[in-house]
Amino acid sequence: MIRFDNVTKVYPRSTRPALSDVNVNVERGEFVFVVGPSGSGKSTLLRLALREERATSGTVLVAGQDLGSLSARKVPRFRREIGAVFQDFRLLPGKTVDQNVAFALQVIGKPSSAIRQLVPETLEMVGLEGKGKRLPHQLSGGEQQRVAIARAIVNKPQILLCDEPTGNLDPKISLDIVHLLDRVNRTGTTVVMATHDADTVNQLRRRVVQLDEGRIVRDEQHGTYLAPVVPEESPVEDPEAVEDAEVAEEIGDLDPERFGGEDR
Numbered sequence: 329m330i331r332f333d334n335v336t337k338v339y340p341r342s343t344r345p346a347l348s349d350v351n352v353n354v355e356r357g358e359f360v361f362v363v364g365p366s367g368s369g370k371s372t373l374l375r376l377a378l379r380e381e382r383a384t385s386g387t388v389l390v391a392g393q394d395l396g397s398l399s400a401r402k403v404p405r406f407r408r409e410i411g412a413v414f415q416d417f418r419l420l421p422g423k424t425v426d427q428n429v430a431f432a433l434q435v436i437g438k439p440s441s442a443i444r445q446l447v448p449e450t451l452e453m454v455g456l457e458g459k460g461k462r463l464p465h466q467l468s469g470g471e472q473q474r475v476a477i478a479r480a481i482v483n484k485p486q487i488l489l490c491d492e493p494t495g496n497l498d499p500k501i502s503l504d505i506v507h508l509l510d511r512v513n514r515t516g517t518t519v520v521m522a523t524h525d526a527d528t529v530n531q532l533r534r535r536v537v538q539l540d541e542g543r544i545v546r547d548e549q550h551g552t553y554l555a556p557v558v559p560e561e562s563p564v565e566d567p568e569a570v571e572d573a574e575v576a577e578e579i580g581d582l583d584p585e586r587f588g589g590e591d592r
């Protein structure tokens with residue numbers, strides 16, 4: 329369903345490849361976590377699969393299409409097969425929940441009778457029944473992400489690509505969202521989710537593809553993820569902060585209150 333053969337991606341004006349000779353094959357119906365530290369290439373992998381970017385070399389095949397030879401004119405039709413969910417939800421702020429989800433169908437010319445049926449059905453599936461008339465700002469973060477998922481799946485895409493969908497949510501809500509994606513997967517949709525979130529990866533025990541500096545370093549069925557430990561920053565490692573501290577000390581030396589200035 330998604331296949332990368334020897335894929336390398338070097339962004340313009342960049343010397344280091346964002347992805348380096350990546351080979352991965354995601355079968356129809358799989359649920360795959362793409363994990364790795366910041367900058368390891370997770371988003372780049374998803375952008376290539378969505379044809380937002382093109383590979384510098386190698387072949388990207390998605391839903392039977394070779395994306396290297398797909399003309400720009402055919403990209404919109406290709407994207408209809410694919411739902412996408414992002415960390416920042418990307419909802420239309422002036423439209424209600426119903427309208428946000430319906431919009432995804434209107435742009436592809438679905439008749440209004442189908443829209444009237446599909447929108448409530450999908451909102452029920454994501455647990456948002458009764459919230460269709462609200463605007464995005466009247467929802468919690470977790471609920472907004474459910475709207476984004478409803479919008480992504482309302483057209484029943486073959487593939488759902490999710491880039492850090494739980495990045496802005498607290499741990500319990502994140503787990504609810506991942507369980508929802510798991511349910512979507514069980515309806516037959518292939519799901520690929522990029523994440524830093526080790527807890528949710530370890531709860532689900534699905535396939536884990538781990539990237540490091542643009543290379544696949546691990547690919548395990550029923551995998552786990554041990555997120556790298558980021559060393560704590562030393563409070564005085566910034567040279568400007570050190571200079572500020574020294575200046576503050578000098579000013580302190582001149583502080584009249586500290587040196588009997590009140591006697592002057």
Ligand SMILES: Nc1ncnc2c1ncn2[C@@H]1O[C@H](COP(=O)(O)OP(=O)(O)OP(=O)(O)O)[C@@H](O)[C@H]1O
Nearest residue numbers: 339340342346364365366367368369370371372373
């Ligand atoms: N549009 C771009 N132009 C140039 N370099 C880019 C661009 N997008 C990403 N990169 C670089 O490519 C590398 C991989 O970035 P990418 O966003 O794919 O990583 P990531 O694993 O998704 O990171 P994060 O978890 O922080 O989102 C990084 O070195 C990044 O700086």
